Amino acid sequence: MPRFTRSLLFSLCTAIVTAGSLFVAGPSTAHAKTETPKAIYKVDTKQKVVALTFDISWGNKVPEPVLDVLKKEKVTKATFFLSGPWTLRHPEIAKQIKNMGFEIGNHGNLHKDFSNYPDSWIREQVAISEKSIQQVTGVKTKLIRTPNGDFNPRVIRCLNNMGYTVIQWNTDSLDWMNPGTQNIIQRVTKRAVPGDIILMHASDSSKQIVDALPQVITQLRKDGYQFVTVSELLSGAKVSSTTVH
Structure with missing residues (x-):
């Protein structure tokens, strides 16, 4: 060649x-x-601030007493994640939450694990709950806590594409298990750290939160903590988040 x-x-x-x-x-x-999809559970900060968060998806016996405690204890910053059906069934309580100045997030429509369903179902469910909450309170939600805290990378990506930030928690009160008032107080006050997102419930299934909440608030204040909304927490510090594999 x-x-x-x-x-x-x-x-x-x-x-x-x-x-x-x-x-x-x-x-x-x-x-x-x-970017790997992420769910926020705390923020990195040296400031002693925490976000008290309450999920509500059922009942009308506990929500108002929880609001009464917050008012009595002069807590003006907290975030409530409301389900769509609950909001429609109890519009006056939902409006009260809004009128008291608390932040409102989305807790979905049907209380089912999002990871078991396709994106189309997730979008439909979130849109329904978003519309219900906006119809009652005038708030267009941007934060979401998925039912049961269930998610995977696909779910988070789907929610992010809808404009939502997925909010989890770093400290779980386990109040829904009704482990005893003192156990709830101890779990929250001993585990809380600066930048924490604390999970509690104002549903009727949480039968001991009303008794535990005043002492939780008092002890956290004694420990030097101030209360902020989730959005304030996110805007004021570098985000530390769970990476879902």
Whole structure:
């Protein structure tokens, strides 16, 4: 084979391999830039601030006493995650939450694990609850706590695409298990850290939260903590988040 022909073939082979390498590298590089979906459970801060959060999806016996405690203890900053059906069944309580200046987030429509359903179902359910909450309170929600705290990367990505930030918790009061008033107080006050998001419930299933809440508030204040909403927490400090694999 003439030297010129061999040289030409070598050049062509080199070009093909190089082009192939560039083609493969493209998607890999793009994938590396894709952010892993995350759910927020606390923020990194040295300030002694925490967010008290309350999920409500059932009943009308506990929500108002919880609001009474917050008013009596002069807590003006907290975040309530409301389910759509509950909001429609108890509009006056939902309006009271709004009128007291508390932040309102979305807790979904049907109380089912989002990860068991396709994106279309998730979008439909969240849209229904969003509409219900806005209809009653005038608030268009941007924060969501999924039912049962259930999620996976696909669920978070779907919710993010809807404009939602997924909020979890770092300290779980376990109040829904009704473990005893003192156990609830101890769990919250001993586990709370600066930048914490604290999970509690104002549903009727949480039968001991009304008795525990005043002491939780008092002890956290003694420990130097101030109360803020989740949005204030997120805007005031670097976000520390759970990465879902």
